Amino acid sequence: MNKNKFEDVLIDIFSDLNVNNFQVEYSIKKFFLCGGEINIANEKTPSFRDRFMRHTAQSYDSIYNAIVLAESFKDYFKENVYTDLLVFERDIANIATLVIIILESPGALVELGMFCNKTDLYKKLIIVANQKHTEHEDSFIYLGPLEYIRRKDPTSVAEYPWNDSVQKNDYDSLEDLCSVINDKIEKYPSSERLKVDNSGHISFLISEIITLCYPILIGEIELIFLALEIEISISQIQRSLYLLNKIGVISSRKYGTSYKFYYPLIKDKKTVRFGGTKSGRKVDSLTLRMAINQSFINETDQLSGRRVNVLKLINSSLLVTV
Structure with a gap:
């Protein structure tokens, strides 16, 4: 033929x-973001991830425009494009510039479990944890995956205090998180x-x-x-x-x-x-x-x-x- x-x-x-x-x-920056509920119509901002999205939309265009929400991939199993969740997670991590996991939802905890043993990906991993949960040293998360990741790469874990409703200190925490992200990007290879x-x-x-x-x-x-x-x-x-x-x-x-x-x-x-x-x-x-x-x-x-x-x-x- x-x-x-x-x-x-x-x-x-x-x-x-x-x-x-x-x-x-690495000319195209994409940040895979997993965490709590996002609801722009809700002024009470139901999650820290929601507050992060609002903050970057107002003050950090380069970060906001690079964000890809985990929900974007909810149809990954359709048409048999992916039949293996682990392969899907590996491919996401390989194509993303950063993987940012805010620990405030069951889905985010699953993501943490999947990534904690992938040491080759720590250079692009940022785990955001609530200090209310990590300050108790008998916490499974504190004693387990977070400490393991922190020992391998201290820049891969960030802790901040936050509550279910917006607090005055959220601004400082969100500013610091954006600095952590920018610092991580600066160290990322260009090619x-x-x-x-x-x-x-x-x-x-x-x-x-x-x-x-x-x-x-x-x-x-x-x-x-x-x-x-x-x-x-x-x-x-x-x-x-x-x-x-x-x-x-x-x-x-x-x-x-x-x-x-x-x-x-x-x-x-x-x-x-x-x-x-x-x-x-x-x-x-x-x-x-x-x-x-x-x-x-x-x-x-x-x-x-x-x-x-x-x-x-x-x-x-x-x-x-x-």
Whole structure:
């Protein structure tokens, strides 16, 4: 079966790239936030997480805009994208810049239990505990996971006093928490060599592929991984696409019968730099993007026509949202 011109160009481009030169760029900051109830309509602010959201919305745009609420992923089990909760938690942690867990709900305690043994993730973990619970040294949480994590990384545990209703000292606590977050971000690496066994790195690579090649189908993303000689299952690609969509990095548009095209929402942020090709040439993303566009814009086959139509729709929708 003959491949279309679009696929031929993808194979030519990506088979010439050297995966050993790939560098993951942490240019997009996302903070996974778990904790108590959020209810903007309730002036009594039912939880410390709610107060944190309100505080950052007013005073810390960079933090507020990076927050992804745990509730955003409540449909992770649908369509069998994820059938294993532990795999889901691992992938979330790998793609997030920070994982912030405010211990004030049963769900947050479950998250704590899942992350406390993942020592490789402590660099991006912040556990926020209520001093009312930790000041009693016979507390299971105090004697158990929190102390273990604190010994491994003191910057991963923060304690503050708070009550069920808003208090005057909440402002100082929230200000300090924002400082803890910013300090943690400052120590976060700006880039790292691509590791193919890191699901977060694979997601960032898929994000860069979509930015370079959109509108693109999932089967074409799989073809690119074959050209790169990276072994990856279609289910792993589906999981990455789900997460990238949920954190607002990509989106998709259906067109025709069973066609679902993916495209970027943040085109000005590189998530992977390709470095040099196998022959030593420097990779110019703009030149590659132009070559990919030319592979379908003037073609007359049905799939190319659909791709052109979807590209027009995507560009018009992106202009509206800017």
